[in-house]
Amino acid sequence: MGGGGGEGKQGVVVMEWPNMAKGLILGDGGNPIAQIQAKYKELEDGFKGWLAKQSLPVEAAVVTLTSATQGAAIGALMGTFTNDFASSMPTPPPGSPNFNPEAMASLKQAQALSGGPFVQARNFAVMTGVNAGISCVMKRVRGKEDVQSSMVAAFGSGAIFSLVSGMGGPNPASNAITSGVLFALFQGGLFQLGQKFSTPPAEDVYYVKTRSMLSNLGLQNYEKNFKKGLLTDNTLPLLTDSALRDVKIPPGPRLLILDHIQSDPEFKEKKGSRK
Incomplete structure (x- = not known):
């Protein structure tokens, strides 16, 4: 009997362990990754809300500090990969016959960009x-974030980076300005490129209801047919079988589209008001 009881207990443990493991892995609320992401988003929104209520100096200081910390972590990581390259670069003494001041300045600039973890973390x-920090101030002062603010911030960061990293060479002031201009042009181009891809085409505003209708019917592939025939949202109550046929929509999808329009109260009302 004792052996049977032991086997029974062992069986209980075996049966209960998967449920325990499942509870530890998934938690009470389901997916733990989703829970962590939701918690992080909640903390992030709370931090942004608190920051928006602070004065400009406090907000700029906090934003600068947090961004600098992130940049230091990225720089330290990059520095671990470039440290070997910097140590392998020879540095000729000033009195050597092969010494060239311009080449030496270029060498120092390359070494500045390929320094160790601490150097890159600082840079x-x-x-x-x-x-x-500059972006934060510009956004608070101008009330918006545009390409001008982005370029001003990039100019400031490029100029300071040139001075701190040692890329200035024999003319640190002029090189700082040059670096700032290059940073500003580069970031301005990226900003404009991002705006171009994030902003939908202007014509899409005329096909909002059309896109929604086709998506609900599972016919989103025919949106290009509507655009090719200029069948905008305003034409939906007027659609006929022949109009859909003219834009090369097959019979089956035509029937679904016309049935949807005839049963939609909004389209019915508009169609009735036109009569």
């Missing part, structure tokens, strides 16, 4: 911190 902390 990236300054660059990202200054950029974020």
Whole structure:
């Protein structure tokens, strides 16, 4: 009997362990990754809400510090990969016959960009911190975030990065301005490119209801047919079988579209008001 009881207990443990493991892995609320993401989003929104209520100096200081910390982490990581390259670069003494001041300046600039973890952490902390701080001030002062604000922030970060990293060479002031201009042009181009891809085409505003209708019917592939025939949202109550046939929509999808329009109260009302 004792052996049977032991086997029974062992069986209970075996049966209960998967449920325990499942509870530890998934938690009470389901997917733990989704829970962590939701918690992080909640904390992030709370931090942004608190930051928006602060004065401009406090907000700029906090944004600069947090961005500089992130930049330092990225720079330190990059520095671990470029450290070997920097140590392998020879540095000729000033008195050697092969010494060239211009080549030496270029060598120092290359070494500045390929320094160790601490050097790159400093460089990236300054660059990202200054950029974020200026962007924060510009956004608060101008009330918007546009390409001009982005370029001003990039100019400031590029100039400071040039001075701190040692890329200035024999003319640090002029090189700082040059670096700032290059940073500004580069970031301005990226900003405009991002705006171009994030903004939908202007014509799409005339096909909002059309897109929604086709998506609900599972016929989103025929949106291009509507655009090719200029069948905008305003023409939906007027659609006929021949009009859909003219834009090369097959019979089956035509029937579904016409049935949807005839049964939709909004389209019925518009069609009735036109009569």
